[in-house]
Amino acid sequence: AQKVTQAQTEISVVEKEDVTLDCVYETRDTTYYLFWYKQPPSGELVFLIRRNSFDEQNEISGRYSWNFQKSTSSFNFTITASQVVDSAVYFCALGRQAGTALIFGKGTTLSVSS
């Protein structure tokens, strides 16, 4: 079965704190894709990153970093020095073979207060 679990429903932090959003996935496919999306109150999904199953390199983009570990089937997302503008719902998603729809986790609502 294909499944994405985001165990953290809501997280609240104060500005400048670091925060990690967890994502655990299940799949029997050997080739798959993992994604993170941000959904601000406007509703539009903002693409953050895609990672292919054969590329376990961690990635850093500004204040964002991602830790992909196949051994634990996890793809965690860390925001360093959080800002109020980071407040949103964050979704982790799993993509199977090309051309199929994404399977989304339930999302984590991040609230950053000043």
Next chain:
Amino acid sequence: GAVVSQHPSWVICKSGTSVKIECRSLDFQATTMFWYRQFPKQSLMLMATSNEGSKATYEQGVEKDKFLINHASLTLSTLTVTSAHPEDSSFYICSARDLGTGWADTQYFGPGTRLTVL
């Protein structure tokens, strides 16, 4: 980058009427588009897969006669909610797969359409 548009961005209609939502890929061709539904504070749930020139594939539990999908061209898919009822009120999001990316499957999401049925 690739852009997917949706029209309208929001719509309010009376119970019993039909509403059409358009999803367009603006600068790429998409043989496959996906329709998702998102209820408040919930995740995106796949409703159907729309393939250009063929019938859509619906997920279990989604009424195909109620949610009509037409994918008449490589850049346009439409979702028609027929005889809408208040329980159909939701946020509908489409995504389109960019053919040009080959094996590196890339899907682009539209901005969503918020449907409110009174």
